[in-house]
Amino acid sequence: MKSFLSHVVEYILTTNTNISNLTLVLPSKRAGVFLKHELSQQIQQTSFAPDILSIEELVEQISGYTSVSNTELLFEFYSIYKELTPKNAQEPFDSFSKWAQILLQDFNEIDRYLINHKEIFNYLSAIQRIQQWSPDKEPSDLMTNYLKFWDKLEQYYDALTDKITQKGIAYQGLVYREAVDSLEFYLQKNEDKKHYFIGFNALNTAEEKIIQEFLEVGLAEILWDTDHIFFDDPEHDASLFLRRHRYEWNYFQKHEFSWIADNFSSEKNIEIIGVPKNITQAKYIGEILQKLQQEDETLQDVAVVLGDEQLLIPCLNSLPSAIERLNITMGFPLKDIPLATTFNNLYLLQEHHRNDTFYYKNIINVLSDTNLRPLFQQKDQNIAANIIEYIQANNIIYVATEVIVERFPKETQEIAQLLFTYWNDKPKTAIQNCVTLIRHLKATLIEEREQHLLALEYLYRFNEVFNQLQLLTKQHNYITDIKSLLALYKEIISTETLDFKGEPLQGLQLMGMLETRVLDFKTVILSSVNEGILPSGKSNNSFIPFDLKKQFKLPTYKEKDAIYTYHFYRLLHRAEHVFLLYNTEAEGLSGGERSRFLMQLETYALPNHTVTQHVVTPKVPKIEHAMQVVKKETSVMERLKDIANKGFSPSALTSYIRNPIDFYYQKILGINEYEAVEETVAANTLGTVVHDTLELLYKPFEGQIITTKDIKAMFSKVEELVIKNFKKTYGEGTIHRGKNLIIFNVAKRYVTNFLQQELQTLKSGKTLRILQIEQNLQAKVEIPELDFPVYIGGKVDRVDELDGVLRIIDYKTGKVSQSDVEIVDWDLLTQDYKFSKSFQVLAYAYMIYQQQGFSGDTEAGIISFKNLQSGFLKFGTKESSRARNKNQLVTAETLDGFLVELKQLILEICNIDIPFTEKEV
Template identity: 85%
Template sequence: MAFFYFYNMKSFLSHVVRYILENNTDISNLTLVLPSKRAGVFLKHELSQQIKKTSFAPTILSIEELVEQISGYTSVSNTELLFEFYTVYKTLTPKESQEPFDSFSKWAQILLQDFNEIDRYLIPQKEIFNYLGAIQEINHWSMEKEPTALVKNYLTFWNKLEEYYTALTEKITQKGIAYQGLVYREAVDSLEFYLQKNENNKHYFIGFNALNTAEEKIIQEFLEVGLAEILWDTDHVFFDDPEHDASLFLRRHRYDWNYFKKNAFSWIADNFSSKKNIEIIGVPKNVTQAKHIGEILQELQQNNETLQDVAVVLGDEQLLIPCLNSLPAEIEKLNITMGFPLKDIPLATTFNNLYLLQEHHRNDAFYYKNIINVLSDTNLRPLFQQEDTNVAADIIQYIQANNIIYVPTELIVERFPEDIRDIAEMLFTYWTDNPKVAIQNCITLIRRLKTRLIEDREQHLLALEYLYRFNEVFNQLQHLTKQHNYIADIKSLLALYKEIISTETLDFKGEPLQGLQLMGMLETRVLDFKTVILSSVNEGILPSGKSNNSFIPFDLKKQFNLPTYKEKDAIYTYHFYRLLHRAENIYLLYNTEADGLNGGEKSRFLMQLETYKMPNHTVSQNVVIPKVPKIESRLQEVQKEATILERIKDIANKGFSPSALTSYIRNPIDFYYQKILGIREYEAVEETVAANTLGTVVHDTLELLYKPFEGKIVVTDDIKAMFQKVEQLVTDNFKKAYGEGNIHRGKNLIIFNVAKRYVTNFLNQELQTLKTGKTLRILQIEQTLRAKVEIPELDFPVYIGGKADRVDELDGVMRIIDYKTGKVSQGDVEIVDWDLLTQDFKFSKSFQVLAYAYMIYQKQPFQQDTEGGIISFKNLQSGFLKFGTKDKPGSRTKNQLVTSETLDDFLVELKKLILEICNQAIPFTEKEV
């Protein structure tokens, strides 16, 4: 008859200790075996609370530690195992068929996981590998009598799996090391010797659930010879329900193990059905979950609840940092029982950037974006920062100003001060694609950073911890690359580096028995808390769902009793419900939004809680909406203070440019930023020629072509001579405007040819004009103009100034011309209502032309008919687009001459605009765009 040990709402470990103390007078010769090391800390604490007299503590081990002791082998790291496997692979594979290490590692990782499973579950290796080979032959049958070379190679791989396995296990066991599964298999073989050696040492196996075949065999053998007891932790609600997965494994053990035919199955309790308050909370997005956890903890503190009995369990461990940032400031003691993945530490990005810098190397030069990433790295800032200057910022500014796409090593190094030039040489010199050099340089860099940071140690404790952990990683890489010469280049090293930091963690050290507990799901094994806050209770996370990262197909796993997704889901089910056994207040958060592949669908566990609600359970559901402050969209407004008015006076005295005035028309706030505050646009490196650079090149080329003809008549031979100079002038102007940027390939080559085409098309049009017998005289090219604007209302002088692209005379008519590389049509330079000239940016082209005309007129009144207008290089077929006024919209009657009356009308609008800018009562107000 089964013995059921019933107990109240105290923790499972509390009852375990009480039971052990009641049944053993001397506990020093006991060995207590738990699912994890973390559980051992809490068990030791519970022992200290219940033991009334001084005593030697029992041996407390995790199951992995026990198995290592039995087998005599030490577990090897995944990375070292990969290198050992590659040695075996190279020995067994013909040289012409061998893959490089980086591509080998992609499939080898999966195969090693399968080897691990096969050994943990004590599967006959020869049998399963023969099955696998046979299945692949069936899957790849062919109508051809002889299989193709591809099929032959594919089948060869599957037929070599047993050979790989045998050679690998022999190689590593000779060194006294083994991977986890092999340790288990060897432990089973060595178990009899261990039992004889420890026949006076009783073992207690505590709080287990899912066991692999090796663990089952080991524990059953302990039980059968009378050297052990096993204490389970389950509940009648789940154990008595044959369909509930929370006790799937425990029911199997209860009814399949011979030991339980004569002995009690301890323990099955009645805790889950006790009184519980369960809140199921839907929260949009992962970060909002972290924020809401902080709010729950704040509320618990306000209700004077001690956080000693509170656990925050993260279903998705990526929420660790958001959660830490969301904790209430009042929480003084916190224990984090999960590792922080190295890949999420900012320092990981630093080394990643260095490897990418080296990978994109070309002719002793590095790609500018990678250079900027390294120079801008906050972790490297202590090395680059001098007392008065930021060397990194100066170099970045130089690269951007000169538009350098590939930056030579010497250009960077020579800009570093002497005392830190060795750092620059180390970082920005080509590492010759040599992994050993790369690793050594990274170790040197860590040491230099440590030397800088340790000067102010208290301010950089966490950063120093990061450096220490990454120093361990690079020492490991250095050891492996020296021992196994398989990493041939930086690319392979980067792949291995990413692999290591994705699996390694930075472990937090704290007082595990005090304060709030922040943990992952697996760390909750055998532990109990009064209040549980569990995040990310979504399908795909809890449980993790179907994932098959294995070479062994599903049906073969079923055949050999290997775990499938069903068993993995049952493990999650047990952990979830066991966490709720003794909890009184339970907060279950799930993400209501679909973030990528996961999220949006709440977990089946939540559905079960709703469906199988116990009489004593209060289950409430709600959806949390983030507190989003209502932000009214208000147009920005800047009042004109005395300092701003002084700045306006300075600009007025130097001269408002037409472009500055049109920027005010477009949006006054732009005028404020650019002209009042003097904020320039960010000067980024142009990999592709920008539109304004193209415009500058075309303008500068035409200026150089026509400048020698100022005051002269241009004839056809002059234009023909200009064609010969276009190529060289466009090239020179691109170098001046585009710096070191490459214009000889890709899009830039196309844009370079567009610039040449613009200029040659314009010259062709000029040539055709002259061939019709017209006379062209160049009066001014890029002439600097300035004119005073008389405004009696203002007590300071006002000027406007700028450069007219070209002023010429065609058949006795003076033309004031502004070049535009963008598309301009005739309608853009015509106005009907003068009031709109300074109100609607649409008329900015007309405004600029009239401004130049006004300045020229002030210098010397017009002696002949005068026209103003635009030449648009994207609309050259329309020729000279003349400014004109119309009586009404749609009217064909135009006045296209710029007369004194026209300029008087313009002056009225100009004065109104300047008065508005200078009026203290009218703030700079943003326009809706």
């Protein structure tokens, strides 16, 4: 089947002997490339090519004005705004730009549709006054200023259009308005030149006037691209605009409305495919292309059309590797380029600056940035990793510039200064630093240019962006702080794109919906055919309300939906095989609902159309979760012997009871948990501080009877020692504000409450002798079955003697109750982690017994600072869980029972035939 452009060229060549004197006008520049190619294929003799223009280029020629960029227009508008607004009421550029963009879009729309601006602005102002009117009270100052804004819209418009037209520039809508005014002059000047308007559909009022005038004076023909199926159906939106043109234009009252084809009813194979999630759509497109490539290696007549252009990168990553030729007709938004994240990280670093220091998370983000990695890499060391380790080890939350810079080697300290020096809220400094950074990055990549072609292209485009920012800040003095600069930077990178260069006429075509205008393909793969995307649905980014748009015949969502309807069905006119993919899952506020276009295709399927539907699901392998098992090899056994010789600690043994795999990772492999910077004091840090404070308070009294006077003297030292221990354990993290201040006071309260309890004990007449504080213990465990010595070792928090009873005490800052230190069944001691606290205190008791024996009654237990009112929680044994009678003395018989379980546990750990097997925790 012939394409539309093929028909157009054939018609033009048969009706014109000299094509060099023609002007061919198309909806887009992209279509011009294909039209020129079609001309070269059909023309039989050497000739100069006709002028091939997009409608925007023609309108610029007619008006004599050059279109201005959105960014430049925004600055011009801000200068007008400052002139017309009292100084005390002026907004800074960053907040102005948010509403100004919407207003400029409205100006653009008003001009494109040739609306009388005075009339519509008067309407708008009147509507706002009616909405805010109240018979009971006078308007507030805020409301008065609000109404003044609406009254000033006409002033803003007049002043802006006067200023920019004097410079010979205009925004797109104004170019259209001026073109209509200058059309008569253009027609007189080009009265011997014929124009062909090709493949148009929805036209704004200015375009309609221009084309109609061309037609009326006989200097043009218009070649439509529509189908009888849609044109003859008065309810179908695919020809909504064309039917309006047919019945409302005077020209078609006397002339035939031609170029209505009959292609859509031809044989077509349409597959409607539901795919969960966007990424899966991209993957499935890759699978479709792989099958198509087996039929046609070149994929010459295949187009992948992305309804949602954010699928570009996933789609590129999913293409079959065998595809050699690919043409991408959409730009890659700069905001989605990885380098944009780098500059965003630098801004966040500056934003969280405080007293010549930077927030550690932002520093780590910059140091970890993959784009900056070449700047930090040295042959012998990873500078970034070393600095991150230093920050974490010292728990520094806010880091000074000099602390970072001095840790860089001298040859890279210039880079460090560039990245980690405060910009002092000066936009010019920020831009210059970013430009310098780009130069440094280019210097590191250019040495291996072939490997970094894409990265160098990214750098080039961002260098252009910062050069543009530099020029704008020099020309206009409105960017006075980093916040305003960021607003402008985000505006530029959201509108600018990185354009891909390729051979436009060969291989697979990857494009957006608007790039398909007037183009035809045998096979079409269209993604994201969901409501809210195709069509885009109701969106109102305008100050002009719906009713007013209807009144002045401005386009509403109804017309915008009709535009998408036309493009969708026109793409299917001459296609033979169509794959329509839609997202079956809701993603945020979009997705999940199939487009109405799909329902229409199903409902109104034509006899020659084969419409099939199916839902695909990603091939997810079934992963059966099996508990990890690690066999004990020779190297593991050697490590176990080494640990046994140094001494198994009670905490190591209880970690094995909890989960043998944890024991394997921590004790055999030496893998510790990741130590992150603690912004808020962690529970283990609080415990360490309390332990260390009590050690400093009680250590001087080892071997002595302690008195009430001694305890009272300790109270005055508590705050000083708690601060000292926080500094030692918590590094440079602050404890003077927020949650940390609360936790600091909790630590003080724990210690003082404990001292109060000690004081009450002594006042009740009891005698307390401190024997050992934080004493290192070790004892040999005789296990004949093992051919190597086994020891257990650890540090006991406190051993004292209260009224002649020896007490072995372990401090816990967490909540512990009496039931946690009682056992009924000795077998459970080494099988259930619930009894880990009993296991620990018995291990300390066993080590003390081995070193010095027990001369009298002995108790072992825990003091819980969260349960201090319960006092000393003594280890005890009971005959049953419900029994009230319990034995709370630790005797030789008690330790014999413990030793049986201890030996059994160590034998299991050291048995080469019993692997480390993961437990469900």
